[in-house]
Amino acid sequence: MLKSMCARTSSLTIAIALSAGLAGCGSAPVQVGQVSSTRIADYGQSDYSAKEDTDYILRPSDVINVTVFREPDLSVAGLPVGSDGVISLPLIGAIKAEGLTARGLSEKITQKLSVDVLRNPSVAVNVVQFGSHLVTVEGSVEKPGMYPFRPGTRLSGAISLASGPSRVAKLKEVAVFRQTSEGTFIAKFDYAAVRAGTMLDPVMQPNDRIVVGTSGLSQFWQDLLKTLPALALFTQI
Structure with missing residues (x-):
């Protein structure tokens, strides 16, 4: 009887020690505040x-939507930024997108469309996938x-x-x-x-x-x- 109790006590001691050891490895007191x-x-x-x-910078493999309001033929959805950081748009051609924010790219597209393409274009760029x-x-x-x-x-x-x-x-x-x-x-x-x-x-x-x-x-x-x-x-x- 005594031997059985000692065995159970020993097992319990080992289990507690193991539990404490695991807790010590994986946890720490949470700092309030x-x-x-x-x-x-x-x-x-x-x-x-x-x-x-606060301002996300476009990188290669990101995917964007370019919307030119009231001009569906000039709008492109699901447009990936190439490995060279460049995108290609109708009537404009290649534009460097890498390193720009969505707002910065929309301003750049607006500027290019304003030259002999559209009068007062309105452009929006949205990131749809952070590839x-x-x-x-x-x-x-x-x-x-x-x-x-x-x-x-x-x-x-x-x-x-x-x-x-x-x-x-x-x-x-x-x-x-x-x-x-x-x-x-x-x-x-x-x-x-x-x-x-x-x-x-x-x-x-x-x-x-x-x-x-x-x-x-x-x-x-x-x-x-x-x-x-x-x-x-x-x-x-």
Whole structure:
């Protein structure tokens, strides 16, 4: 009888210990109040925005509708921005759309139509598909893969697209790789702190690559990440 009780007590102790261990790996106290969005200059965050851009900039693979009011023959629906950043419109020809806002492109089209085509044209441009916005989520997540996302999606939202981290994910070791005109940058985040609201939840950019738990990376990347503080420090590599 005593041996049976001891066995049950031992099993219960192990179960509690395991539960506590899992909880320690995957959770953190939620901070009540304003979520941290502080950018720390000493950690290279000065140029890293936590806010969604108010004016969306068109990129290749985005799809737009161009409406010229009272001119259906000049209007085009479902028009993709080419890999060269150019679109083609009736009577106008090729126009560079990449790098412009929807309003900026509509003004550019209006200006071109005003030259020997229409008198006082009225043009509207709407983005109907953010085809340029793809994020790769891999590592210790339930459903690794490449996912489309809407502008303004944050790290937490991107990981949710992959059905969240696995039960054994090392949440303190989340790497974000980002391609820029200056090269590839890497950042390290403590995802448990992000979920708790005590660390910046960064806005994702097109073609970001997220690795949850760095054990899936090569030894080179694992060694590099160990040298970075978990403070959203973007480092050029």
